[in-house]
Amino acid sequence: MRFTLPRDLYHGKGSLEELKNLKGTRAFVVTGGGSMKRFGFLARVENALKEAGMEVHIFEGVEPDPSVTTVMRGAEEMRQFQPDWIVAIGGGSPIDAAKAMWAFYEYPNVTFDDLIVPFNFPTLRQKAHFCAIPSTSGTATEVTAFSVITDYDKGIKYPLADFNITPDVAIVDPELAEKMPPKLTAHTGMDAMTHAIEAYVSTVHCDYTDPLALHAIQMVHNDLKKSYEGDMDARDRMHNAQCLAGMAFSNALLGIVHSMAHKTGAVFEGGHIIHGAANAMYLPKVIQYNAKNPEAAQRYAYIARFMGLEGSDTQSLVAALVAELRHMNDELNIPQCIAHYGEGGTIAEKGFVGEEEFLSKLPEIAKNALGDACTGSNPRQPDQADMEKLLTACYYDLDVDF
Numbered sequence: 001m002r003f004t005l006p007r008d009l010y011h012g013k014g015s016l017e018e019l020k021n022l023k024g025t026r027a028f029v030v031t032g033g034g035s036m037k038r039f040g041f042l043a044r045v046e047n048a049l050k051e052a053g054m055e056v057h058i059f060e061g062v063e064p065d066p067s068v069t070t071v072m073r074g075a076e077e078m079r080q081f082q083p084d085w086i087v088a089i090g091g092g093s094p095i096d097a098a099k100a101m102w103a104f105y106e107y108p109n110v111t112f113d114d115l116i117v118p119f120n121f122p123t124l125r126q127k128a129h130f131c132a133i134p135s136t137s138g139t140a141t142e143v144t145a146f147s148v149i150t151d152y153d154k155g156i157k158y159p160l161a162d163f164n165i166t167p168d169v170a171i172v173d174p175e176l177a178e179k180m181p182p183k184l185t186a187h188t189g190m191d192a193m194t195h196a197i198e199a200y201v202s203t204v205h206c207d208y209t210d211p212l213a214l215h216a217i218q219m220v221h222n223d224l225k226k227s228y229e230g231d232m233d234a235r236d237r238m239h240n241a242q243c244l245a246g247m248a249f250s251n252a253l254l255g256i257v258h259s260m261a262h263k264t265g266a267v268f269e270g271g272h273i274i275h276g277a278a279n280a281m282y283l284p285k286v287i288q289y290n291a292k293n294p295e296a297a298q299r300y301a302y303i304a305r306f307m308g309l310e311g312s313d314t315q316s317l318v319a320a321l322v323a324e325l326r327h328m329n330d331e332l333n334i335p336q337c338i339a340h341y342g343e344g345g346t347i348a349e350k351g352f353v354g355e356e357e358f359l360s361k362l363p364e365i366a367k368n369a370l371g372d373a374c375t376g377s378n379p380r381q382p383d384q385a386d387m388e389k390l391l392t393a394c395y396y397d398l399d400v401d402f
Contacts, residue, residue: 003208003251004163006132006143011172011240016041018171019048019087022131027054028083030074030098032062032090036135039179045089045133057081062090065150065157065266065275066097068112075104078128087131089176091188092139092148095132099147099165102130112151112158118373121162131169135176137227137238138188138276140195140246142170148275150266157262159373166250172243174236182228185235186332187276187345189224192242193217193325194279198255199248201290201299202377209252214306216245221307221324225331256382257286259372260391263365264338270352273338277345280334284322285393288400289380291318296379337397358395362388 010018027049029042036042042058049056059074078086078101086105088098103110107122114120124130132142141147147160180188196216199209219241226234261278291297301317309324311317326336335341335351338358342348366387369375375382382390386402393400 001204001206002163003206004145004166005247006167006170008168009143009170009172009243011243013173013175013236015171015173016044016133016175017048019045019131020051022049022052022054022085022169024052024054024084024129026081026083027056027085027087028078028081028128029056029058030062030086030088030094030101031058031060032094033064034060035179036090041089041135041176045087049085049087054085057083062094062097064093065272066093066100068149068151071097071100071149072104074098074101075108078105079108082127084128085131086128087133089133089135091134091136092141095134095139095141096147096149099130099141100149100160102128102165112149115160116158118161119163121164124164125168129168130165131171132167133171133173133176134239136180136184136188137177137235137242138191140192140242140249142167142172143243143246144250146250148262152266155267156368157265159258159262161373170243172239174239177239178232178235180235182230183333183345185228185238186224186334187274187280188242189220189227189238189276190280190283190328190332190334191276192238192245193220193224193328194257194283195242195249195254196220196245197283197287197303198257199245199252200303201296201379202249202252202255203379204377205252209248212244212248213252214303216241216248217303218306219244224328228332253377254374255286255290255378256369256375256387256390257282258374259369259378260286260394262372262374263368264391267361267365268353268357271343273341273353274345277334277341280325280329280332281337281341282394284325285390285400287318287322287325289382289386289390289402290378293380338395339397353395362391366391
């Protein structure tokens with residue numbers, strides 16, 4: 001078994017200043033839609049890198065669900081600039097995009113189809129090292145071996161997985177996360193909770209990942225609602241919690257909550273289902289499904305006890321965990337199912353995914369979810385019929401008992 005983390009992880013307020021200590025000549029900075037510029041963090045990054053003696057090139061405008069097209073455009077600019085440091089700052093999207101750009105920069109002849117095969121990346125760090133600076137408290141891509149890239153022609157999100165793309169340096173400075181709006185705080189927080197729970201019940205969990213997962217679950221449970229309501233001390237703790245969850249799942253892998261979220265995110269005509277909200281909606285259903293596996297049920301029960309929930313036996317503890325996660329969704333104003341998923345993740349009486357479109361696309365979504373890189377480490381292996389039933393439960397908000 002293998003346990004991989006960044007070589008250096010700097011955390012706490014002011015840790016952004018560590019950029020001044022990087023050793024190199026040219027830094028290629030990747031960022032997203034403009035919030036990092038508006039809040040002054042992009043200028044601080046640029047100035048720190050220049051103070052470190054580097055020439056800096058900034059690549060802006062990575063979209064919320066980064067596309068293959070954006071990745072290829074960034075890789076081309078990298079090849080022209082020839083950086084020895086790639087620095088990604090922002091939410092999960094610019095960091096994920098920069099990870100994929102890195103591969104195409106160092107290996108111009110590699111194809112996207114090559115990279116979607118899990119753990120099939122060529123050996124990186126031939127030209128550049130990688131530093132990740134997250135501004136949201138959810139994806140933990142700053143410490144993971146994953147990158148999620150969307151092929152818009154196919155309407156499919158692909159989780160790229162390889163220990164090669166674990167960053168060399170992570171800077172987890174909570175000042176950046178303090179600027180998150182409430183809805184983003186809620187969605188990214190439930191993404192972190194899903195990471196930790198899926199890592200704890202994964203078929204490849206181990207003694208090194210379990211403590212990280214459990215502590216992250218406890219922290220998210222204690223601090224997410226307070227963070228959502230604007231408590232900045234809780235917001236700072238959530239930035240650490242999501243990073244711990246990332247350390248756990250990067251090494252223990254994930255499960256079918258993520259498989260389903262990846263394959264429903266970009267497939268519907270009316271808009272995107274935001275990743276963290278999808279995880280929040282699907283997690284209670286998947287727990288009910290996985291709990292038919294006795295070992296998984298015991299581990300869910302342990303999580304419930306660790307969170308301080310009450311139950312007289314394994315079954316009642318699993319039910320308490322499901323109920324508590326649904327309660328958290330309610331407190332965070334996250335819909336419980338796709339049918340009530342409105343624009344931007346709001347709760348709607350009638351969501352933008354109509355029943356007819358959902359049912360027509362269901363077999364293909366289920367097939368793609370089964371083939372997702374996260375399915376193999378789920379504690380219970382679904383077939384096509386199971387996956388269709390699970391997705392149906394997630395559309396209509398049905399209990400899962402099969």
